[in-house]
Amino acid sequence: MSLPKKVKIVEVGPRDGLQNEKETISAEVKIELVNRLSAAGFPNVEAASFVSPKWVPQMATSSEVMHGITRKPGVVYSALVPNMKGFEAALEAGVDEVVIFGAASEAFSQKNINCSIAESIERFAEVAKAAKDHRKRLRAAVSCAFGCPYQGEVPLDAVADVVRRFRELGCDEIDIADTIGVATPGKVRPVMETAIREFHIEGLSGHFHDTYGQALANIYASLQTGISIYHASVAGLGGCPYAKGATGNVATEDVLYMMNGLGIETGIDLDAVAEAGQFISQQLGRKSVSRVGNALAAKRVG
Template sequence: MNDITQTSSPTLPTFVKIVEVGPRDGLQNEVIPISAQDKVSLITQLADAGVSYIESGSFVSPKWVPQMATSTEVFQTLTRKPSVTYAALTPNMKGFEAAMAAGADEVAIFAAASESFSQKNINCSIEESITRFEPILAAAKNANIKVRGYVSCVVGCPYEGNISPDAVALVAQTLYNKGCYEVSLGDTIGVGTPASVTKMLQAVSARVPMAKLAVHFHDTYGQALTNIYAALQLGINVVDSAIAGLGGCPYAKGASGNVATEDVVYLLNGLGIESNIDFNKLLSAGWFISDKLGKAPISKVSNAYLAKAQ
């Protein structure tokens, strides 16, 4: 037992940064409208729990994503903590300008590792999608605004099946070389396993430094936590997650929510990895938004603590 501990422990990071995507990626596909006031309350609770990076909204057409129509109000209403980054997803230049006007600290752009998914999601090829982001990257550089990149379908696609790790690596490298300070690798439909995730990360880290990569797992097949553990062993120390396990993908049939932040922090605590997050306050934030949505949290840890309290 001691030998196992000695050989495995050094590979794990001592600190993991949680990128909270619940207020944006988590809520965007929820049917029940959430008011700007309740979103602000959720973001405030997350910040109070110690979450240092919160994706707080998206500046997209309300026609396509009605839940994000209040993003300007959310950003302008927030009482901000200097230690917290309040970020926004910006799919085009108009969205970037709106995010800047609302006071977003940072922006995110996205591409896919699957040509079919790119066409279905944003009606253009991978190459065209990245070209569309070049004006945002240039404007952000001039404004001294950091840009985070997302790559979706990094192990599987609902239309193409398995995705080549080399294809993921190429897209990630392109985003990084064009100015994204960090690239988040997303298993959009949750089909990854530790084996496929390891192969993908090995391919990507050959082109982009591991320290500049993050992981973003959905839990469709119940593999998110094991995939995160595999990623941690390879040197990943930034993990995207959503409070209460909110989210899904409208273009991926059957894809369940993002891995729950509560479950990730429970895992990190059990491994002795610091995240600077107050677990009890995090649970309360998840219960708050779940109550507003009229449903139980998807987080197994959250539900277990609720059952214990009853």
């Protein structure tokens, strides 16, 4: 199958990338990051998370961030919303897209939220209906679709079941996520083909972590199945909580460099993203994990 001519890149750094940072990051820095990313041309920026600050302290300023950003027309600003309390806060903050989530691994679901996959997704029914009633886009993330830290292999039937459940909730887009970064290209095709049988291909996205250095190869394998939406995190923000010291999200700069090399249109300015990556890395007091971002920065200095 020929590769897509155009892809949509969803930038998840401001939410998925920053949520595990130990040091408090000010709302001003987050706002600056989101504004830089919007200006770089992303059609969708995951900017916030309306979860309890008790569980994710780093996201406590989400409302302030959503109110403080300079909204670029046409850009979809997304937020993770775990329950109706979170939905009300997201609605008040003017979120464009509500993101819900569920695992394809029964063990992961039980360990993390103490309930079955079916129960976890049923809990989102009210949020999904409210999102639709308020004409908000609804996106769902299927975590551990390629492997689980507790049970190991995840059956294809389990992935199909979760995608089907999210489809029935009325989701506009469904992310197939390699939460712990264990996928390899040979594993990607059967999982993506399973998802494609359950949901329209234009609404499926790949969310690959780079824990074992396989993310770009996995994205390429996913492109070969016709998937044309990918998640990435500027500067590779976001560690992997299940693999000590390992990187988490694939770096946006690296994904864009590969897409440019393949002649696939993204509509995003790589240099502007690389500068945003250097900006947030400086704020965090460490080097970016994006090889492309660092190479471009060295070239600018040289």
